[in-house]
Every structure is written in structure tokens, then in C-alpha cells.
Amino acid sequence: MDQELKAEMKRLTALGLHQRCVEGGLEKAAALTLEINRLKKEKKAVICAHVYQTPDIILGVGDLVGDSYKLADDCRRTAADVIVFCGVHFMAETAKILNPGKKVLVPSSNAGCSLSESITGEDVRKLKAEHPGAPVVTYINTSAEVKAESDCIVTSANAEKILRRVYEKSDKVIFVPDRFMGANLAKALGKTPGKDIILWKGTCIVHEQFNPELIKVYRKNHPGLAVLAHAECPSDLIAAVDFMGGTGDMMRYVENTDASGYLLVTECGFGELAKLRFPKKNFIAMCRLCPYMKSITLESVLAALRDPSYPEVTVPADIAAKAKVAIDRMFELAA
Ligand code: 13P
Ligand code: SF4
Numbered sequence: 001m002d003q004e005l006k007a008e009m010k011r012l013t014a015l016g017l018h019q020r021c022v023e024g025g026l027e028k029a030a031a032l033t034l035e036i037n038r039l040k041k042e043k044k045a046v047i048c049a050h051v052y053q054t055p056d057i058i059l060g061v062g063d064l065v066g067d068s069y070k071l072a073d074d075c076r077r078t079a080a081d082v083i084v085f086c087g088v089h090f091m092a093e094t095a096k097i098l099n100p101g102k103k104v105l106v107p108s109s110n111a112g113c114s115l116s117e118s119i120t121g122e123d124v125r126k127l128k129a130e131h132p133g134a135p136v137v138t139y140i141n142t143s144a145e146v147k148a149e150s151d152c153i154v155t156s157a158n159a160e161k162i163l164r165r166v167y168e169k170s171d172k173v174i175f176v177p178d179r180f181m182g183a184n185l186a187k188a189l190g191k192t193p194g195k196d197i198i199l200w201k202g203t204c205i206v207h208e209q210f211n212p213e214l215i216k217v218y219r220k221n222h223p224g225l226a227v228l229a230h231a232e233c234p235s236d237l238i239a240a241v242d243f244m245g246g247t248g249d250m251m252r253y254v255e256n257t258d259a260s261g262y263l264l265v266t267e268c269g270f271g272e273l274a275k276l277r278f279p280k281k282n283f284i285a286m287c288r289l290c291p292y293m294k295s296i297t298l299e300s301v302l303a304a305l306r307d308p309s310y311p312e313v314t315v316p317a318d319i320a321a322k323a324k325v326a327i328d329r330m331f332e333l334a335a
Helices: 003-014 026-043 055-060 068-075 089-098 121-130 144-148 159-167 179-189 212-221 247-256 268-277 298-306 317-334
Strands: 045-050 064-066 082-086 103-105 136-139 152-154 173-176 197-199 225-230 243-245 261-267
Touching: 003 026, 003 055, 026 045, 026 055, 026 298, 045 055, 045 068, 045 089, 055 268, 055 298, 064 068, 068 089, 068 317, 082 089, 082 298, 089 103, 089 144, 089 317, 121 136, 121 144, 121 173, 136 159, 144 317, 152 159, 152 317, 159 173, 159 179, 159 317, 173 179, 179 197, 212 225, 212 261, 225 247, 243 247, 247 261, 247 268, 261 268
Parallel strands: 045 064, 045 082, 082 103, 136 152, 136 173, 173 197, 225 243, 225 261
Antiparallel strands: none
């Protein structure tokens, strides 16, 4: 076997990427990561990887890794010419809005998001007409067109903090598009949906499906279990957990606590990464796959990097300019 390939297999093994978690085996993954990392240098590209991506992408080729907020924030500072976004399309659009001069690629044509697809710019304009004067606070899981109609963007990492600031000046807020996250935030802030927080009907197809009854079973079988859930889960499930937050908050909770076990109610990639980051901790599975996130593979990353005519992420200049104002407001209020 080629020495370079052997060394790459050793590197991936040291990262914990043994056969079990790499589809097609370590040798195949190593050949792909070698070539991707070589092309990255040649093209001055950076790879952003959301924590729901597979560990071979995150650890093997990822440069900027994290939740939606961290990736957007990191993208503002990159010196790369090309951003390859291993995440979903709205995240790459945000990267493009923040870096209009850079080439942004998403290595899949199926990396949508059910939340992002639940609402259009026209829907937001109607809501504004129905609730004149109410500021629009929009979850980052939306298209650029929807962001352009918004006053401020939030992610799961800062939604509560930013909403508190917005409520200092307004009695009523329009929060779109996640109705579950909106209801969870309303509860945390003591607001009434339909009265002082106007919600949309969007849901995440991954998080809406978790069953709160199962948490009781896991708790019975695993005394001392810490149950963590993403803020996109329905409120009856959130009522049964120990901690609600975004993926960044959930990772920090695991890092800073010492529970006998962790039940991570979110997308499966998060648990895979947590196991690799904290090999001594005990993780109990309760996860679901996001088909959009999982449409990206090492093969598709390589194909996007190799092809000079691979379609770029584009955002019309007028929409990008308006969306950027709402995104910058998030950075200002989250700081
Ligand atoms: P985070 O920003 O918490 O990583 O969430 C992104 C997402 O799409 C959750 O489903
Ligand atoms: Fe969208 Fe849900 Fe997938 Fe996150 S997990 S990208 S919210 S569909």
C-alpha cells in the first residue's frame, strides 16, 4: 500500500475514525480525505462542517466545525477563496451573504431543510401586514428571501437572549418559522403564543418525531441519566428533559457535567461526534437522521471541489443586502 495512504489511515484512526463509523471502510475514507485535503490547499478552500455531518467529514476534512451560529461567525473571518459548506443550503446562503466575493459550494443538491421550506418572503410580508409594527425575529433556518423580510436573525444558541432584548422595546414579536421552538421560547419568556408572540407553522421533520414517552423508559433503565434535547423538539418532550438548547449548548453541557449517561435527543451525527470527543462518557442513543444533512458524503465533497463548473450558491444582491442587515443585528445582539 502507498505510504501516503497508510499515513492517512493512521491519522484517521488516531482521530477515532475506525472502520465502524466510516462507510466503505477506513482505506476508502483515507483515499478520499487525502485527495480532498490536497485539493483544499490547491484551491484555497475551507470546509465548514455542521455537527450533524458524519464524523469522517467533520474530523477528516472539516476546518470550521460547529453549530449554525459558530459556522456563520467563523465564516466572517475566513481568508479562503472558496467555502465548501457541509451543512444545509440556508447555512451556505448565510455564508455567501457574509462573503459575497467568495465562491460558496454545497456538495449536494438535496441539502434543504423542512423549516426553511415552510415559509416564503410573501408569507412574512402577510404576517407583517396582519401585525403592523411587530418586529420579525427569524430563525436562521430560513431562505435569504425570508431573512430579507426580517428585523433580526437568531439561532438556537442565542434566540432566548435576543428575544429578551427585542421585548425590551416591543410588546409583540413575530417569530418564524419553527412553531415548536417558538412555543418553547414563549414558555421560557412567559409569553403567550397568538397574543404577544406570533408563530408560524414550520417544523423540523427530525425533531418533531421524538416521543416523550420513551424518555420515561430510558430514565427508568438508566438512573442518573441526563436528558438533553434540541430546542426544535415539541414542548411536551421539552417538559420531560433536563436541558434544552442548540447543538453548541448541548455539547458544552456534556463537556461540563459528569452524568452517568447522556440521552441526546437530536440528529444522530451529534451523538457520533460527542462519542468521539468524549470517549469516556456514556451515551445512550435516541436520535434520528436528517436526510438533508446526510445527503453530503466524502465523495460528494470531492466531486464539488474537483469540478470547476460545480454550481455555486448565489443570492441576488438586493436580497443579500437586506438579509445581511438582519444577520448583522444578530451578531450585535448575541455578542
Ligand atoms: P444548531 O444551530 O443548534 O446546530 O441547529 C441547526 C439545526 O439545523 C438543528 O436542526
Ligand atoms: Fe432542517 Fe431539521 Fe435537518 Fe436541522 S435537522 S437541517 S432543522 S430538517
